Amino acid sequence: MKRFFEAVISRSLLFIILVFTIAIFGVYTFITIDQREIPETEVNLINVTTAWPGADKSDVETNITEIMEAEVFGIDGVDGVSSVSQDGVSVLTLELSDSAEPKDVLNAVNNMTGGLSGDLPENASDPQVESIGNAFPLLSYQFHTEERAALDEIRPDLEGLEREVLQLSGIDGVTVKGYTADSYTISLDREAMAEESLDPNQILGEIETALGPVILGEDVDNGEIIRLSFQDEMPLSVLEQVRIGPESIALDDLAEIEMISGEPEDIVEYEGEPAVSFTVFLSPGEDVPSVSQDVESIVNDTIDGLPEDITATNISSERENVEDIFTGLYMSLAIALIAVILSTSLGLSLVGSVTVMTTVVLSVVIGLIPVPWFGVDLNQISVIGLIIALGILVDDSIVVNDNIERRFTIGDNRVDGVFNGLKEVAPSVISSTLAIVFTFSPLLLLSGANGDFIKALPSVLITTMIASTVLALTFVPAARYLLGQRKAPDYPGLFGRLFARGGDVYADKVLPVIIKRPLVTFLTVLVIGTLSLGLIRFTPFEFFPEADRSEVTIDLIFDESQTIEQTHEEANAVLDHILDEMPHVEAASLFTGSGLPNLFGASLSQSGPNTAQIALEIDKTELSASETIDQYEAPLRDAFPETTIFMETIVQGPPEGAPITVELYETDLERLSEETDSLKSMLEADGALVTTNLGESVPTNQYTINHEALEENNISISQIKNELNMLSAGIPVQGIVVDGETRETTLKYSDASTLDNIDVVSTSGDQPQTYPLLDFVEVTEMESPKYIHHENGDRMVELEVYADDEAVANETIESFRDTLSDSSNIVVGGETSDQTDFFVEISILFGIILILVYLVIAVEFNSIIMPLIIVFSIFLAISGGIIGLFVTQTPISFLGIMGMVSLSGIVVRNAIVLLDFIEARRKSDQFNINEAIYESGRARFKPILLTTITSIIALTPVAFSGDALFVPLAVTVIAGIAFSTILSMIATPSLYYLYYRLRYRK
Incomplete structure (x- = not known):
């Protein structure tokens, strides 16, 4: 073995050149890897939309939705199906399983819908299948001016801009809001038709x-095809x-052929002026800065060519957000790197310090090479992972380098010093690295959006730690061999003498006291750690904090029956009130209708003519977004009690849902509506704000066909339905092309025709006979909900509950459960439930982590008891993390929990190497058990303290950055490492001594 080692180590220069060559690829990866603000979260959904003009929602449910649901459930890869049936349209949303290939499922759905054409109503449109990915807004502009007509004049310019942008690589789509679609109506004169004995089908x-294409084919003339x-x-x-x-x-x-302006889907205003919103969406897996620059170049060219009275305002730029965030993160990363350099110089010789610093930098760079294979880009989480990695990567290099220097000091030659120094610590270094890898690997299995969000952290830490260990066991020995045998100074490093004295005090003063009363020492540490866990009750909680941004969005929901123009007028009244009451608002956009184009993390789950969204840009230095919401949301609701109002801001994490959701299942639609109203009333009586996907009931004229009358007079039901269609929505015909664009065209009766003056013709006898349409149709005025929802084929209604006291709301829901009929069912979920599910899942993963770490240590020490000594340091680290959060009053958050899990792998390293030293000395027969513990403590004091200081200093800039997302993680890791290091250096020797006395009865 040693001969082979000599053969390899003699080629150290070639190996070092190879390492630096590989590092070039790491630098290239760092430069070229895609950048974005937050990690992408998978949204594998497929929408199937089928239009059936003029059809009632109940007919849509029976004749389209239920037929398609029956077929969809048989497609592999579909995990769940939700649907909504409303007048004239059916929409199915398919949720794909994590293991499904979206393209394969999309093809299967297309094949399924194509095969159903004969089973769907004759005048229903072909189903439209669309894959919904996780594209997010890249840029959003508001084009605004004083006169609406000026915006209509630039419509061709914006449509041309849309086509240009869509041709760029990395663009998923463009959304333009604020224009209406013109259409044509062919209004038939019923009397003129009667005079000529014509019916709508002939026309x-x-x-x-006339509008259809002419297909003439080919001709042959003298053998030539023409x-x-x-x-x-x-x-x-x-x-x-x-x-x-x-x-x-x-x-x-x-008939009269006339162009009409369609009902606008959105009415947009910016700073009180009519506006058109132009939003560009980034494709998944694309680089934000580079794609954004390409888009901005084209947009700026278009803006330069617009009339002077048109103003274009950029209200959202993902590139600017990324640049702002990465400026701060890169500064923290640079400070962390400087901290590593300075901290290693505190206790290492100049040669050793340079070797360790070089190894750390190479570990980070080389560790980045495989990161893209994990599906990870450069974002906030991955950069924080690099900062954490910098703090713990030094351990391997310090341990190996320090032990090689120790071998040189006791007289080994160059080859023997490197060989023996590496041989003594390699097992513990490998074991501790495996412990870290096994700690972070289960986090890759975290499900859902939380798993996608955090995946970058374990990915970066795993790859850089593996690179660090490989380089510590290869590059460090090669570098020390190449630099030659040098006698290390008696007190290497700037604080070398201080470290040496500290090691002597620890070995000669502290450890003897600990060993003298090991049980008392251990129990004292155990009590301190256990009591620390109780501080959780006095520590604030915030699963995902708000982003430090200046945007606040306001959702407005008005009466279901009103028009979009009425909604816009009332939304402007709310906006005027806001501008009067909030002096720190700097700009405001109003989107009436379908709402914001997915900007600022805001979206309307149930949009329509009765909904609106306001986007405010505030001066956050005067009042933060969360303070604005806390101060103004309740007064705003009091000022407009008839309007449902939600104020929100951007959250640094996956999109959040309602705190509590209630799903009610019942086959009888009327009973389902009654139960929904009952539960909603009970919750609102408790002070909760409740919305439902059923929507408010709206005035409805229900037509009931008299089938007996149809049979008596030989009238077909299709005749009646066609007449009703012609009186209301009309029958769509092939579109009319005007100015190069296709306009929707509808054939219907003129306004002069009503239900009272329409006759139906029966041609079954010898002579045609006419009958009043009212002989076959009964009209009932009623209140009816707009939507019928299904979840996996069952009728359901979902309620979203926002309550100040969630416990009271849950009690009300449970009491309501007891009143349900046997045919009804209720399922309670929501963001609070999702958080509970996360804690259950992370607890299971943490248990797996502990088992994996235990097994690694058990194999290393060939013992089933000693791993328990090391795992105890994890308990101390978590206790320390909680103390840190409590003292600083930093909220326990998602990343705070991730910090505690991270500590599980980080803190065991010191205990592993310390026990490895003790075991090696005890087995050498040169030391008794007491001396083995003392001398191991003396040898490991400096590396333990040095790596602890390095980790703390590296994360200190993050802890003081003020970033609400990462401060909990940094505080948890810093406090956990510090607390665990101090108490582990007391508890680990005492536990080992107790183990030795019990194991060997000495």
């Missing part, structure tokens, strides 16, 4: 034929020339 057939084509006129002019019936009556004589 519809002629229109479709392609035949037909030059059509502009469809609008063709429509005006349509002739119908035996008398070739012109369509103009039977």
